[in-house]
Amino acid sequence: xxxxxxxxxxxxxxxxxxxxxxxxxxxxxxxxxxxxxxxxxxxxxxxxxxxxxxxxxxxxxxxxxxxxxxxxxxxxxxxxxxxxxxxxxxxxxxxxxxxxxxxxxxxxxxxxxxxxxxxxxxxxxxxxxxxxxxxxxxxxxxxxxxxxxxxxxxxxxxxxxxxxxxxxxxxxxxxxxxxxxxxxxxxxxxxxxxxxxxxxxxxxxxxxxxxxxxxxxxxxxxxxxxxxxxxxxxxxxxxxxxxxxxxxxxxxxxxxxxxxxxxxxxxxxxxxxxxxxxxxxxxxxxxxxxxxxxxxxxxxxxxxxxxxxxxxxxxxxxxxxxxxxxxxxxxxxxxxxxxxxxxxxxxxxxxxxxxxxxxxxxxx
Amino acid sequence: xxxxxxxxxxxxxxxxxxxxxxxxxxxxxxxxxxxxxxxxxxxxxxxxxxxxxxxxxxxxxxxxxxxxxxxxxxxxxxxxxxxxxxxxxxxxxxxxxxxxxxxxxxxxxxxxxxxxxxxxxxxxxxxxxxxxxxxxxxxxxxxxxxxxxxxxxxxxxxxxxxxxxxxxxxxxxxxxxxxxxxxxxxxxxxxxxxxxxxxxxxxxxxxxxxxxxxxxxxxxxxxxxxxxxxxxxxxxxxxxxxxxxxxxxxxxxxxxxxxxxxxxxxxxxxxxxxxxxxxxxxxxxxxxxxxxxxxxxxxxxxxxxxxxxxxxxxxxxxxxxxxxxxxxxxxxxxxxxxxxxxxxxxxxxxxxxxxxxxxxxxxx
Numbered sequence: 001x002x003x004x005x006x007x008x009x010x011x012x013x014x015x016x017x018x019x020x021x022x023x024x025x026x027x028x029x030x031x032x033x034x035x036x037x038x039x040x041x042x043x044x045x046x047x048x049x050x051x052x053x054x055x056x057x058x059x060x061x062x063x064x065x066x067x068x069x070x071x072x073x074x075x076x077x078x079x080x081x082x083x084x085x086x087x088x089x090x091x092x093x094x095x096x097x098x099x100x101x102x103x104x105x106x107x108x109x110x111x112x113x114x115x116x117x118x119x120x121x122x123x124x125x126x127x128x129x130x131x132x133x134x135x136x137x138x139x140x141x142x143x144x145x146x147x148x149x150x151x152x153x154x155x156x157x158x159x160x161x162x163x164x165x166x167x168x169x170x171x172x173x174x175x176x177x178x179x180x181x182x183x184x185x186x187x188x189x190x191x192x193x194x195x196x197x198x199x200x201x202x203x204x205x206x207x208x209x210x211x212x213x214x215x216x217x218x219x220x221x222x223x224x225x226x227x228x229x230x231x232x233x234x235x236x237x238x239x240x241x242x243x244x245x246x247x248x249x250x251x252x253x254x255x256x257x258x259x260x261x262x263x264x265x266x267x268x269x270x271x272x273x274x275x276x277x278x279x280x281x282x283x284x285x286x287x288x289x290x291x292x293x294x295x296x297x298x299x300x301x302x303x304x305x306x307x308x309x310x311x312x313x314x315x316x317x318x319x320x321x322x323x324x325x326x327x328x329x330x331x332x333x334x335x336x337x338x339x340x341x342x343x344x345x346x347x348x349x350x351x352x353x354x355x356x357x358x359x360x361x362x363x364x
Numbered sequence: 365x366x367x368x369x370x371x372x373x374x375x376x377x378x379x380x381x382x383x384x385x386x387x388x389x390x391x392x393x394x395x396x397x398x399x400x401x402x403x404x405x406x407x408x409x410x411x412x413x414x415x416x417x418x419x420x421x422x423x424x425x426x427x428x429x430x431x432x433x434x435x436x437x438x439x440x441x442x443x444x445x446x447x448x449x450x451x452x453x454x455x456x457x458x459x460x461x462x463x464x465x466x467x468x469x470x471x472x473x474x475x476x477x478x479x480x481x482x483x484x485x486x487x488x489x490x491x492x493x494x495x496x497x498x499x500x501x502x503x504x505x506x507x508x509x510x511x512x513x514x515x516x517x518x519x520x521x522x523x524x525x526x527x528x529x530x531x532x533x534x535x536x537x538x539x540x541x542x543x544x545x546x547x548x549x550x551x552x553x554x555x556x557x558x559x560x561x562x563x564x565x566x567x568x569x570x571x572x573x574x575x576x577x578x579x580x581x582x583x584x585x586x587x588x589x590x591x592x593x594x595x596x597x598x599x600x601x602x603x604x605x606x607x608x609x610x611x612x613x614x615x616x617x618x619x620x621x622x623x624x625x626x627x628x629x630x631x632x633x634x635x636x637x638x639x640x641x642x643x644x645x646x647x648x649x650x651x652x653x654x655x656x657x658x659x660x661x662x663x664x665x666x667x668x669x670x671x672x673x674x675x676x677x678x679x680x681x682x683x684x685x686x687x688x689x690x691x692x693x694x695x696x697x698x699x700x701x702x703x704x705x706x707x708x709x710x711x712x713x714x715x716x717x718x719x720x721x722x723x724x725x726x727x728x
Binding site: 244 | 538540542553554555556557558562564565566567568571572574575579590592594595596597598599600601602603604605606607608611613614616618648677678679
């Protein structure tokens with residue numbers, strides 16, 4: 001299928017979802033090099049008279065303006081991780097499409113584009129968001145940049161992020177807090193250790209507390225989340241003959257979305273309150289996202305796509321929508337276990353399945 | 365005093381101890397560059413008819429052969445740490461000699477040379493050892509190389525190492541054992557931590573054991589040693605979002621010389637026996653040295669030099685003599701607190717004092 005969309009051809013949105021996915025995969029867009037693909041998407045969307053199209057950097061936002069009671073977002077990133085000798089795409093005899101981005105997430109982008117092209121009069125106003133730099137540092141993320149510069153473009157009642165979720169709904173996401181816990185001591189030669197005080201030994205209560213910690217598993221909107229409090233790094237020591245005067249334990253708290261970032265921080269401070277921590281430094285803090293499955297648009301969505309919703313444990317861009325007051329879920333055709341892998345792939349029938357379920361929801 | 369011993373002059377052993385110390389300091393011999401000084405020492409010793417002189421590399425050994433009942437060694441290293449803008453030497457108005465090596469240990473080497481030159485008929489046979497590369501990696505150490513190649517040159521009943529000890533006798537030395545204790549786990553994404561097993565948390569019992577450890581303080585030959593069991597390094601972690609599968613605690617056990625290396629290892633294994641250690645790797649093991657103060661030569665030495673013997677906590681080259689079956693003590697003029705420092709110095713009256721005390725012992 002590598003000959004379907006040469007780089008100089010316009011993007012043809014009349015192709016079926018699997019064929020369009022292959023065309024997108026054959027149009028490389030590793031993070032930082034998205035401009036040609038953003039241009040092609042903008043060009044194709046501007047040919048659709050029912051949409052207004054806005055652009056900010058390499059981010060493209062297209063909207064209907066039908067005055068519907070609700071507005072929903074369909075969002076996806078157009079960048080991929082670096083190509084690993086897996087482009088152009090290849091469709092095998094079992095209906096599996098292989099190649100960089102097939103899973104994460106050009107199959108989802110293809111579904112967005114197909115809905116944009118084929119549902120001119122949806123029952124809810126639609127906002128399509130195509131953004132760049134999702135696979136790299138958070139401060140480069142195109143969705144974040146649009147949210148900051150043009151929050152009005154993202155106003156909506158509900159959002160669907162077409163990240164790979166194996167065609168199942170994954171609701172909200174957990175927050176993540178990273179803290180550096182530092183203990184202090186006093187240096188001395190290790191042959192006269194009693195002249196000093198050992199900062200690594202001082203970290204013993206912190207590790208004991210972590211080892212004994214029982215994480216919460218709260219149920220929110222019917223989804224059971226699963227928290228975790230873990231040391232992800234530890235570092236201490238000066239030299240092999242010196243009693244160390246400092247030790248740092250880096251702790252990552254993954255928290256369910258019923259806790260705010262401030263509550264998460266307060267909880268971690270309380271857990272380690274009596275553990276002799278000399279310094280408590282927050283290194284990273286990203287709030288979670290409530291699944292919002294009780295919202296009418298979400299309930300209708302769940303009914304249309306069927307199946308059972310699952311909680312999302314990892315942090316995803318749904319949290320950016322949540323921060324804007326827009327409940328959001330992940331729903332995309334590919335199996336997320338194959339994201340970022342050399343053998344990345346998607347079953348093409350899943351692409352058609354997701355497209356059909358979304359069309360049902362938006363035209364019922 | 366910088367003009368006393370230009371590099372092309374022979375070493376004059378008729379100078380007094382402080383003047384000779386200054387001459388040695390003004391004759392730089394940073395580790396690895398000892399040859400000219402070894403040549404000068406060899407040349408000066410060969411002028412003394414009561415000594416036979418042997419050389420191996422840049423190590424010089426000179427001996428009397430008077431058929432005395434006992435033989436004692438006076439040993440010192442001739443190298444220094446790198447010069448830190450503190451050469452040539454400078455004698456101040458308070459009788460303090462400043463400069464690289466004044467403390468560690470050219471003042472001790474001057475005392476050795478003065479005894480060699482001025483005690484032609486000692487009451488005990490004497491072996492003078494001048495060796496290189498003490499301040500660098502153990503496998504370069506000149507005393508170790510002589511011990512390996514010519515152990516017969518070092519045969520003796522007792523040895524005095526003229527390392528800085530503030531003109532007090534420091535007996536024997538403690539041993540040192542370094543062990544890497546490794547814990548294991550299973551990697552997982554930190555958002556789904558229950559899928560893995562945290563190796564840093566698994567190190568909690570090790571740190572708890574270290575924090576609670578009560579070191580021994582055994583009395584040997586009247587000297588109270590003081591052991592220590594300490595983490596000197598800790599390291600674990602893969603990435604900020606990964607449950608770590610390995611953590612290493614580097615532990616240093618400083619043990620009194622009544623324990624053999626094998627006993628020290630057995631003790632450490634026992635301490636951590638039930639702490640979930642997956643791997644126990646010995647990184648460094650150097651046995652201690654018994655003070656040997658009950659030996660007749662040592663008792664006479666203690667009587668001659670006066671004062672109270674102290675235990676040596678750090679590992680020193682006395683252990684190399686101990687390994688050869690020769691009890692050994694440290695006894696040198698300078699205060700060891702100033703070794704390796706830019707403001708390294710020695711009080712000149714201490715140089716004369718040590719020389720006089722050794723002469724008393726060897727001529728009584």
